[in-house]
Structures are given as C-alpha cells and as structure tokens.
Amino acid sequence: MNAADRDTWLAAAAEQFGTPSFVYFTEAIAERIAALRHALDDQLALSFAVKCNPNPALLKWMVGRVDLLDVSSIGEFRLALQAGWDPALVSFTGPGKREFEIREAVLGGVGLLVLESLREAGIADEVARAAGRVQRVLLRIAPDSVPRGFGDQMAGRPSPFGIDLPDAREALEQIVAMPGLRLAGLHIYSGTQCLKPDAIVENYRGFLSIFADLCEAVDLAPDSLVLGSGLGVAYHEGDTPLPLEAVASAILPDIASFRADPRFAHTRLKLELGRYLVAEAGYFLVRVVSLKQSRGVSIAICDGGMNNHLPASGHFGMVIRRNYKMHRVGGGAETGTYDVTGPLCTSIDRLAGGVVLPTLSEGDVIAVHNSGAYGLTASPIHFIGHAPPAELMVVDGALHDVSRFFETTTAWPGVPSPEGQGALATA
Ligand SMILES: Cc1ncc(COP(=O)(O)O)c(C=O)c1O
Known part of the structure; x- marks a missing residue:
C-alpha cells in the first residue's frame, strides 16, 4: 500500500473513530514477516515479543503468521491464550517473575520458561515436580559485552537480566540437576534498537559462540536457542533504515557452519523481536x-x-x-x-x-x-x-x-463517600 492510500485510511479512521487513536496496518506487518523469512532463508523461527504491542486483536492476527510468542508477565500469557495461542508455542521471559506467575505458566502449559535466575529455577522445579511434570526451560545469559550501536543495552554491564556469562556454567549444572526441569537450550537478549548491520552481525556471532561454548561445557544438544534480534527502526528524519539483506548475507554462512556441528543438528534457532515487525x-x-x-x-x-x-x-x-x-x-x-x-x-x-x-x-x-x-x-x-x-x-x-477496555469509572465500591458512614464522614 502506498503512502497516499495509507493516508486515506488514516483520514477515515480519524473521521469514524475519532482521535486520539492508533491505527495498525496488518498488510505492512505481513510484508515485514515475509521479508524477514525470505532474507534469513527460513533459518530462524520468528518469535513475537508481546511487550511491544499486546493488543488482543493483533495477537489473534499473529496466530499462524509468526511461529512463536514471547510474553513477559502472566498478564501477557493470559492475553496470548485468550487470543487463541497454543501455550506450547509461548515462552515466558522477564527478570522479576513471581511465584504465582511461574506456577500459572507451568500449570498452564507454557512451552518454554526462560529462567533469569536460579531462584526462578528453584520455584519452577518445585511447581513442576508437585504437578508431576517436567518443565522445558531456557537459561537466559547476559554476555560480557554488547557491540556499539545498540540504543538499549541489557548486558555487558551490571544488569538484572539473566545470568552473567561468567556464572553461566555453574548455573547450568545446577539446573540440569533439577528433576522437575529439562534444559532445552539458551536465550540471549542483550540489546535493541540497532540500525548498524555490522553491530547486529557481530552481536549474533557472539551469541553463536556463547551457545557453542556453553553447550559443549555442559554437554547439551539443545532443541532451542533464542537470539534477541536487536533489529532497529528508523524512527527519526535522517535515520537510515536497517539494510536487512546486509545482516542476513553476513550471518547466514555463520549459521550454516554452526549447524554443521552435530550437536546442533536438531536445534531450532529463534529470532525474538518486537519493534522490527510492527512499529x-x-x-x-x-x-x-x-x-x-x-x-x-x-x-x-x-x-x-x-x-x-x-x-x-x-x-x-x-x-x-x-x-x-x-x-x-x-x-x-x-x-x-x-x-x-x-x-x-x-x-x-x-x-x-x-x-x-x-x-x-x-x-x-x-x-x-x-x-x-x-x-x-x-x-x-x-x-x-x-x-x-x-x-x-x-x-x-x-x-x-480493536480498542481495549480500560476502567474509567469514578465510583469505587468500598471507599466511603463523605455522606456515608465511613472514616471520611466522621473526620
Ligand atoms: C527479552 C526481550 N525480548 C524481546 C524484546 C523485544 O525487543 P524489540 O521490540 O526491540 O525487538 C525485548 C525488549 O526489550 C526484550 O527485553
């Protein structure tokens, strides 16, 4: 759809539904999904990070169009299920998961619990064992460095996200020993909003090397390895859009040699991303x-x-x-x-x-x-x-x-009014 046609839709949206409003063009998302799959030669499954846009209708539209969903709270997990997602296709990341969230996700059949600490591992192990289950988990690793060019960095310095790389081996050994968990692989999401293809490629190469080293160290043949995409969006006038082809052509040979190792013959590589798909x-x-x-x-x-x-x-x-x-x-x-x-x-x-x-x-x-x-x-x-x-x-x-409902009532049951019998009336 060209810019003029989009503008006609925007005018119609403002006219019919008023402002302020958000308008999402699904055709543009479908094109972006297709472009990514084509450029990456279908080597990476696409996992949509719900946090970037949890609109329920959008999540429903995503069913069958992206391969997987990543949620970062139990609220997002519930939205995903309500939107018709199979929980087995959902992963759950997030550094502050509470016990009830882990419990609900495990009992709700979440496909992959992305552990960000040994604390989470302990809780998940206990919940899974009590339910007579074995939960598939990934361990999130925080690498030692993030290349320059990422607008938001989540590793390479003190960070609440995941296990720092120097501590990873020991953590993996402990997780492998937990009977309620099955270590299915690793997850790295170290930064985002990068428009520099070289930096993105360097980042992915770093991930592949960390994956190879850690899997060898604990003798793991993973079925799942997640690469946080980092793919950025040209938000501002003068920004150069990311040349996706340049990223893909540089990283595909590395992926091919990575896969040549029999340890990774059955591994599914996944790209976790939000903004690049929908912004x-x-x-x-x-x-x-x-x-x-x-x-x-x-x-x-x-x-x-x-x-x-x-x-x-x-x-x-x-x-x-x-x-x-x-x-x-x-x-x-x-x-x-x-x-x-x-x-x-x-x-x-x-x-x-x-x-x-x-x-x-x-x-x-x-x-x-x-x-x-x-x-x-x-x-x-x-x-x-x-x-x-x-x-x-x-x-x-x-x-x-596809508007969401937000509570806008001004009546709060249970809070005494001035004319009532509560504390305010006697004050
Ligand atoms: C763990 C994780 N996955 C995925 C994303 C999505 O990132 P983006 O929307 O920049 O692709 C984020 C963003 O902060 C994240 O923290």
Whole structure:
C-alpha cells in the first residue's frame, strides 16, 4: 500500500473513530514477516515479543503468521491464550517473575520458561515436580559485552537480566540437576534498537559462540536457542533504515557452519523481536485542539500526547530527544514549523519540537509514524485522566475497532463517600 492510500485510511479512521487513536496496518506487518523469512532463508523461527504491542486483536492476527510468542508477565500469557495461542508455542521471559506467575505458566502449559535466575529455577522445579511434570526451560545469559550501536543495552554491564556469562556454567549444572526441569537450550537478549548491520552481525556471532561454548561445557544438544534480534527502526528524519539483506548475507554462512556441528543438528534457532515487525505498521493520530503563538513559536496543542505515546515524547530511554517522523493527514506542502504538544499539564508532554508541517488549523489530524510498537503499551494512560485512545486495525481492506477496555469509572465500591458512614464522614 502506498503512502497516499495509507493516508486515506488514516483520514477515515480519524473521521469514524475519532482521535486520539492508533491505527495498525496488518498488510505492512505481513510484508515485514515475509521479508524477514525470505532474507534469513527460513533459518530462524520468528518469535513475537508481546511487550511491544499486546493488543488482543493483533495477537489473534499473529496466530499462524509468526511461529512463536514471547510474553513477559502472566498478564501477557493470559492475553496470548485468550487470543487463541497454543501455550506450547509461548515462552515466558522477564527478570522479576513471581511465584504465582511461574506456577500459572507451568500449570498452564507454557512451552518454554526462560529462567533469569536460579531462584526462578528453584520455584519452577518445585511447581513442576508437585504437578508431576517436567518443565522445558531456557537459561537466559547476559554476555560480557554488547557491540556499539545498540540504543538499549541489557548486558555487558551490571544488569538484572539473566545470568552473567561468567556464572553461566555453574548455573547450568545446577539446573540440569533439577528433576522437575529439562534444559532445552539458551536465550540471549542483550540489546535493541540497532540500525548498524555490522553491530547486529557481530552481536549474533557472539551469541553463536556463547551457545557453542556453553553447550559443549555442559554437554547439551539443545532443541532451542533464542537470539534477541536487536533489529532497529528508523524512527527519526535522517535515520537510515536497517539494510536487512546486509545482516542476513553476513550471518547466514555463520549459521550454516554452526549447524554443521552435530550437536546442533536438531536445534531450532529463534529470532525474538518486537519493534522490527510492527512499529512501522502503526500510526498514532492526534487532532489539533488549539493553536498558539508563544514568543515567536507556533504551538499545536493536540488531544493526545505522552499519556498515549510516551516513547514519541522522548521519555522512553531516548538520550537526545528527537522527533518521530510525522505528517498532517490529508497532506499539503510543508510550510510551517511547529512544536506539537499533548493535552497534559506538564512541559514534558511534547510530541515534536520544531517540526516542519503544512500550515495547521484547528481540527487537523497529525499522524505520528512508527507507532505500532511501544505506543499505548508503554504509556501512562491514567495521567491526567483523559479517556484512552481508540485502537484500529486495517485488515484485508476493512477498518476494525480493536480498542481495549480500560476502567474509567469514578465510583469505587468500598471507599466511603463523605455522606456515608465511613472514616471520611466522621473526620
Ligand atoms: C527479552 C526481550 N525480548 C524481546 C524484546 C523485544 O525487543 P524489540 O521490540 O526491540 O525487538 C525485548 C525488549 O526489550 C526484550 O527485553
């Protein structure tokens, strides 16, 4: 679908369902899935990280389109099951799993529990044994270094994620000795948002070498090895999109020689990723409520901002705030420079600084690009009490309302009112 057709859908979405709203184009996600499979020659199974967009309708659409799901809380596990996912195809990562989460996941048939500590291993072992089961697990390893170029690093320094590489062998030996667990393989997710193909390839090579060393050390023929993708998205004007072909052509020979080792003959290699699959397929729509000239600056004050889309406001780990790409729905020549702000009473609620757009009027709709991942799910929607945004999905030429329900009631049963008999009335 070309940009003009997408714009027509965005205009229709804003017209029919209002703003603020998110619009997801499934066709773009399908194209990205196909491009990845083709470039990687089907050597890596695709596991979608639910954390980046847990919209239930999207998870349902993903069934049969990606191979696996990765969840990071019991809430995400429940969403996956409700969306029709076979729990056997789901893995569960996350550094702070509580006992009840591990219990529910194990008893619920989770395919792979990704252990981030020996504490989790102990709990899972106990739960599995009590239920007369053996739980398949992966151990998450935190490597000693992450190549330069990753926007977010989760290893190579003190980190809550997984077992540090120097401690991995001993941890693996302990896990192998637990009768309620079967060590199925290893997991590494060390960083993300990388647009440099060389750095991504170097990272994957590091993973393969760690996998080979550790599997040899504990004599493991794994059935599953997970590579955290790190594949980044060109969020900002001037960013060069990641050349996927360059990554694939460099890493495929390494994968081939890795597989040549009989130890890995039956191993399934998996790429765990979120944003690269869905970010570019999503737009965040806001409507201009008010225009203001303030000391020489044109400000467009909109009906949605950081409360709906925290990352676009630059407060989700961005070191230097840069504007997400955006355009005015309906197009037009770019003639004005604007600060675009949301409706919140805080100066950090800003979607753009000095962005060039067509001359704006009240009622115009602005579409923020790259909003299909870490949009609504990464945002403080309860701050400052505005209604949640709609979520819309364009599937096979039709627009669907896939909004989630959020509790917006102002009646709290059990809390005494001033005229009631409770503490407030007598105070
Ligand atoms: C363990 C794990 N897997 C997958 C992801 C998805 O990353 P991305 O959306 O950048 O591909 C993350 C992101 O933080 C993660 O922590």
